Amino acid sequence: MTSKNIPSPAEQIKQLRDQLNDWSYRYYVLDDPAVPDAEYDRLFRQLQALESEHPDLVSPDSPTQRVGDVPLEGFNEVRHAVPMLSLGNAFSDDELRDFDQRVHERLDVSGGIDYVAEPKLDGLAVSLVYENGELVRGATRGDGETGEDITANVRTIKSIPLRLRGENPPALMEVRGEVVMTHHGFAELNRRQAEAEQKTFANPRNAAAGSLRQLDSRITAQRPLEFYAYSLAQLDGESWPDRHSAILERLRQWGLRVNPEVKLCDGVDALLAFYHDILERRDQLDYDIDGVVYKVDRLDWQRDLGFVSRAPRWAVAHKFPAQEEITVLNGVDWQVGRTGALTPVAKLEPVQVGGVTVSNATLHNIDEIRRLDIRVGDTVVVYRAGDVIPKVVRAVPERRPDNAEEIDLPAACPVCGSDIFRAEGGVVARCTGGLICGAQQREAIKHFASRRAMDIEGLGEKLVDALVDQQLIATVADLYRLQAEPVADLERMGEKSAANLIEALEHSKSVSLERFLFALGILQIGEETAKALADCFGDLDTIRRAPLLLFLAVPDVGLEVAKAIHAFFREQHNEDVIDGLLAEGVQPRANGHPSAAFVRELTLGYFLKAAKRLGMALDGVGEKSLETLGGHYKTVAALAEADADEAPVRPAMLAQVHNALKQDDWRQRLEQAEAQAAGLSAKAPREVAEQALEGQTWVLTGTLSRLTRDQAKAHLQSLGAKVAGSVSKKTHCVVAGEAAGSKLTKAEELGVAVMDEDTFVDFLAGHGIVV
Template sequence: MNAENRIHALRAELDQHNYRYYVLDEPSVPDAEYDRLFNELKALEAEHPHLVTPDSPTQRVGGAALAAFSQVRHEIPMLSLGNAFEEADLREFGRRVVEGLDQREAVDYSCEPKLDGLAVSLLYRNGQLVQGATRGDGTTGEDISTNVRTIRNVPLKLHGKGWPEVLEVRGEVYMSKAGFERLNAAQAEVGGKTFANPRNAAAGSLRQLDSKITASRPLEFCCYGVGQTSARVADSHIATLEQLKVWGLPISPELKHAEGIEQCLAYYQDIGARRNSLAYEIDGVVFKVNSLAAQQELGFRAREPRWAIAHKFPAMEELTEVLDVEFQVGRTGAVTPVARLKPVKVAGVTVSNATLHNMDEIARLGLRIGDTVIIRRAGDVIPQVMQVVLDRRPDDARAVEVPSACPVCGSQVERTQLIKRSKGRETTSEGAVYRCVGRLACGAQLKQAIIHYVSRRAMDIDGLGEKSVEQLVDEGLIRSPADLYALKPEQVFELEGFAEVSSRKLVEAIEASKRPTLARFIFALGIPDVGEETAKVLARSLGSLERVKVALPQVLTYLPDIGLEVAHEIHNFFEDAHNRDVIEQLLASGMQLQDQGELAAEFAASTTLAGMIAKLDIPSVGPTGAEKLVDKLGTLEKIIAADGIDLRQALTTKQAEAVREFFKVEANQQLARAIEAQLKDFGMHWHSEKKTADGLPLAGQTWVLTGTLERMSRDIAKEKLESLGAKVAGSVSGKTHCVVAGPGAGSKLAKASELGVKVLDEDAFVAFLAEQGIAV
């Protein structure tokens, strides 16, 4: 293809991408791919200047305004910035600035994060907000005045005094990470459209024809400069922004001054290291010559200023091809699809695999083997397939099919069944997960079960890594976690990577693991949907393994944060004969569980008969109906034996008939009696003896840990807080009692400051623990 044809093809493709990005808010390719295409076009036009046309994407910004909004012409065009992708690009920018200003001393720059949102213009006349507009194509944007007025941190009237008669403020409308998560959760709950990322969410929210929808969205504004003004605000960019802040306009708290390119690079490295902890998404840093006089001297190119540049971070999204889809088998037997990708660098890391979660996700994406896809990687998050680029689908693309037999052991693969329990009825539907039925006869499940059992957060057996576990299973030395405790040093010595000393130390470490806390042991068992926190709730609340083993699902739901579905998973695990055998073998090996004792005091005599009746989910009978039933009849046996006349004296005819029909079923009578008997046995029954809790100092308090602690790990800090009775949460809210913030604390610390939550640094936290008698 000759240069002219390639230029035409690139323009057509870029125009289509611009339309999808700026008009439809549905970007079809990652920013990195767009930048590559754009830079190729710019280079070709530089080689062939006679082919440059006014309508080329290199000569304008963005896309056309939506027809649904009236148009606004920008008195001063809203231009985009040139990009620097490497350190050398930024140094070259610095060299051009120095030459353009003909000065030897270091140039002063402003530094601020490049927010990933939608560029807007706010026009103030005599201090009053009169107009809001999108950037549009840089010359003409969309009138979104009604919508920007709904953004809470946009002042409708400027504060103070001294502002110009005409003041156009330019900035970014964006959505914080937390706001984005809340919005998507709310949308999913009502079956609405969910958004791919905060930028799309912000753009889609700001350009609603119904401003009430915009008002309901968690949008924020941050200004980064000014456009037309009737009088200059200040002599430098930073001073201008600081003055805008005085007038009530939000500016970036990360705004900094830098002397020369070296300090700019240091800022780039610093904020890049903190990027994932910021409360909002950024895709780079913007550097601007600080002096406005110097900016005027440097001037503009066709579409960008010579005095500013955006130094982009390595792309978090990239395009690549799906070479194949393979299936892995996990600890619970879940057969999970994994995309094998043509290797591509994403956020500085080469990615060749990406999770696909389950077959429902593959169906949602419409993914086929051979497709070109958008891959996203943020921080340490496992790379994910975000979108299929249908325009690039090859003719020989193949559908993804679930294997009928386990790829590891050959056992049958079955689709899980979802059981929904409500008002005494169970409805079954197909789940998203496929599972190998081979259980521990499947090598993959056995290996993953053992790896989980010996992990640091579970039994914490030092020296047993994944490779060692795989060897032990492959050699037939262990067929369940209990077999670990029968290992001899001479058996371990035969394995690759082990010598006499290391073999002996491993067996000693296994022996030393026989005194775990009850919570660790429960977590180590690998009960589906039971993580560390749920294991701690079970251990702290019920106090003994025996109670946990026999607890009925309805009784488990009395415990904090345990719903009926998880309760059934716990109950079913301990009902399974194989699991019971493994637990008995573990206990027989000399396992001594620590921290076992009585039922937690707060659960003694904590139930009511009405509450128990409500938990039976009898159709039409809720908590109020249950209370009336108990007030009238008094005991479970009387309720079971009651006829229609007795029941109708307490309930409506419909409710009375529902109770009568429910207890006609022998299995329902047996269940109700079993629940009451267990409540008595555990000491939770309404006639049980009440107990007084020995008050832990932090009981009822919620604490949050953030940043890097230097004198202890976050896990250790969490354990110490929990030993004092605190609940340690992952996010800050109005109910948070205190936040412990180490170096690198980001959005959680900012949220705590915003809500006025107490904050301790690590030194203060250690001193607090010492006051409670806990050494570090």
Template sequence: MSDSIQQQHAKLSEALHYHAVRYYVEDSPEIPDAEYDRLMRQLIELEQANPELVTVDSPSQRVGGAPLSGFTQVTHQVPMLSLDNAFDDSELKAFHKRMQDRLNSSVLGAFSCEPKLDGLAVSLMYENGVLIQAATRGDGTTGENITQNVRTISAIPLKLQGAGYPTRLEVRGEVFMPKAGFDRINEQAIAKGDKPFANPRNAAAGSLRQLDSRITAKRPLGFYAYSVGVIEGGELANSHYQRFLQLKEWGLPMCPVVRKVENLNDVIAYYQYILETRDDLDYEIDGVVIKLDDIAKQEQLGFVARAPRWAIAYKFPAQEELTILNDVEFQVGRTGAITPVAKLEPVFVGGVTVSNATLHNADEIQRLGVKIGDTVIIRRAGDVIPQITGVVLERRPDDAKAIAYPVVCPVCGSDAERTEGEAVTRCTGGLVCSAQRKQALKHFVSRKAMDVDGLGDKVVEQLVEKEMVQTPADLFKLSAGRITVLERMGPKSAQNVIDALDKSKQTTLPRFLYSLGIREVGEATAANLAQHFKSLERIEQANVEALLEVPDVGVIVAEHIKAFFAQERNQAVIAELIESGITWSEIKEVTNAQELPLIGKTVVLTGSLSQLTRSDAKAALQNLGAKVTGSVSKKTDILFAGEAAGSKLAKAQDLGIEIQDEQGLITLMQEHDIS
């Protein structure tokens, strides 16, 4: 064996030991989980090829790191091991084949499947049904005594309910922080000027390992049980899934999407279902855990050094990866906001290749301490715009360059100013700035605004660059003949654009308000304004006090609305738009809001609709008094489902939420004269 292989092994071992301590002990990881997994796999492959490299303290033989000295230590009677990982179907099938070979049987039976929660693993020891001790996993053999802190978590029973539980029972599970709770405590931290948590896992771990349990008690922590350790003075079911149900009977929370499935194909289908519904869950997960359901077969299969042979974590595509920040460009939005955009070495993350990410503003650049040339952590979750969440300082090159924030607009050269109390720097050029004009026009014609089909971004950019359009009202002065000079715009395409502009003139008041691009006025606020005031004239004349009576409108939003309508140039554009023929149906007065059938109801719209456009259906629901949200939760009252509704329909059925079809909505519209 060469010296270079030994050096590679030593380097990998040292890196994994270091990052294990950062993750398990200090709760301050420096690299994404996917990067740690890659390093571990490299080490395991190296040791498989060179077995003489394996030592008792190799990272491949251990789980996590040593406990901190601030808590007393607890020795786990049954070690709390980790799990091996699968990253694609072929690796899952290989795991399945290994179990078949070891059991010498092609029939394995059912599997218990659950989401892989991203929190902190804990052990709960009950004696005669009373919680006497709680501990972290630590290094798998020795953890930290966190009993006082765990007792503050309302989801964890201090005494088991019912009967039939063993005299001594160790329950294992995950303490986590729900996404809603995480958002709330970070908002509170920012308001106090404190540093926010980086992610829900860090928040949960940091909350659970406070020396002052009164701090833990104030944190919104949850818990789901997932297995047992010590069992004395009693027996549990011989099925892993049935054990879940027993624990639930005794008062221990069980993840609501745990399922028992019959075969490998069902396991893969479960994985896909959880992957698709991941963003609807109120807790962070990074994969699913698959366990052979038969406990006798689990015991027959046994363990390797660091993981059971009968379970595996099937990880989702990484939502975090490392890449290089090559440059930063500054873009100007429709309200003049100058936003730094990171130009990255392309990296595959969250299922797509990412080469750009937002850096938000100057404060965020300063908070991250990021420089051009740095190795950065890039995160992409669901449909969220990719963003940089951290910097790997140990990899910073000597020639890394500081990011210089512009003092003038990078497009028009006007002064860039930052209002006191705001995080955003803005171009002061207004309509002089072509970037602002382009973005304002793109917003005006977008699907959720005036919905002008065929008038895409490239066409808008050409119209501005050729100075054919200055304001949204100028769009309605165009003719097919004039726009045929644009690239890829033949006579037929030109006429289609003009026809689409004419069609868009029949709109709704919420759409028209949204299309104006008033700062902080999104779809929901536009709908609330229209429903509250019933007419554009009343909105234009409203003072701040009147605007504050509108649901979800605060002082800042009210001041932006008032300021927008106070500007003469905005009034002139609105007048021109009305003169061009833009109209909408009158919003009828409702003398008693309780007459609206969906008043106070939270509804979700999903699936394909055959008789209504999605935007018209959403507007109708709002006119019927509903609050329309994008995801199904326990707070959802009704799901309106079209064809091919998918995961949202399945979740609503699981939660017992009322479900109506498109015809149900149309009937409500007809009964209450909503068009």
């Protein structure tokens, strides 16, 4: 190729801009994506690179120039050349017919009148000004006469073109429209806000308004905003179309998005049909609407009709039933879900919201109650959209009575009386009576019987429901008390099926300890943690009696998980059910020997560090000093009686440790942990050969033909490996079966060793495991 055929940088940049703008038009206006996002991103990066090399060729309308980099100190005031007026409202079909009749009378016409009907978007009205096709200003509606200059922010919205399409754009054009946030985008934004521990938004409209009023356009650019054009306010350099429907079509041609629900309707009956159709489909739309707007289509008739009280006589908003109303919060009930989660339910003075009477509404959780500062007796705002569960969205503090009561978490489960557990920093509070709580019984029994737990063949969800409904079982222990005859009388059972169930129950009585622990459904305990508990402690009885300090020493068990395990076994109701299982012959299999590596961790130094994590008053004592004290004194008693003159740390530090031991029963708690650690040490094997894969992390991916994933996992664990679900730099090896996907790709990218199935089977054979 000769140099004459190579496009200049300016030509390349123009080609890229034109292509990207065309793809944006296809995506946002025509709703017809031309290429995958990855292809758009690839060309976008090419344009960025070229503009970086040739900064003199960067123009304001380039797709790369949507986001500024200097936050504003404040918004400038904008006076609208044409006021942004409000609309009159119709709240019923009869009021709409009255509007249509007034239009007929003022125009003195007897035939049908064409109207344009469009959804009334619940967002923020904005004005966009284009000069010679280039976006030069964006402004909020404000009071209709003056608004705020938000040009930097509207430039970040991808459905707003920075330059109009076409060769000869108008010299001046002002378009009006609505900025909204989709439901999908709103949910994703709130998820990101919550993960970043930032304020979440009450609804999409508030989120859209707050996003448009950011002084830093880089923040606005991260918000999922969309724009829909609905009218023209100014047009110079080109003749006006004669109908509103033609204006909307012209806006589409210029590259502006118009709502796809817009429809030309002949007469009031067609308007009512449009209204009731979109009202019925309202919840299926991905954006909020609060009604429908009707406009007389002919512009000459609009001019003849004119305005009244700053509102056009040729348009009206037909409002939907209110989705928000004010009422009084009379009380709060706490409901317990199938997984033990407690949800506060507001008991309201009945009120009509969205066409139905609402007397109950969700308050989500105690943190939301605190954030909204809602109290019993408050006047509150209730929101309901379609089939969405009504929710309290805010209080009206100026109406708060003097006797308003604060709302607190209940001290015990309102269903079964068990303790309430809430992880520090966690959102959800849960009942700890998972094995006996009536609200959780079905879920607890189904989990207990599942394949990865007790694997009770034939005990599916429908049979569990039937057994509970007929009051044949209330807890998992009752399963092993079932008799064949009453089971056979259940619908779709019979003698054979009942006998098979009893046999399956009998077969399940002998189960590994880790599967039994997993089957109990302890909060936050998965299969890996259950196995770690079984390996570390060696038997069920030791786990049941273990103090909290010992659970913290289990590998991969953090503070909140340790608290959840401890809370479960300190709940007497759960202990009673476990006793019932053992009494019925359930025998969790274990080797009876605690892990030697686990026992080695249980030193005084470790206990002191763990106690500090649990709140022991050792803030001024570092972990290194605690290790020194533990290594020097060995026992709690020796540490408690230590003489400051002989201490391996500063006297003031030892004095702080002594004071901490006297507070909150810490000496007793440490000595209890110390005693159990001594018992574990006595049972631990004296010599343990190091396992071949000790300390290694392996990952399984794809389909294995010669053994199941569970079997492969168990073999690796028997050799000391940890089997993880994702690949990282710390992964030792990946076993890849057929149709291995992203995990294999990640391993290859990171240079992690990979084995196919045949190599893996040979590897196991080399360690005495024959498949």
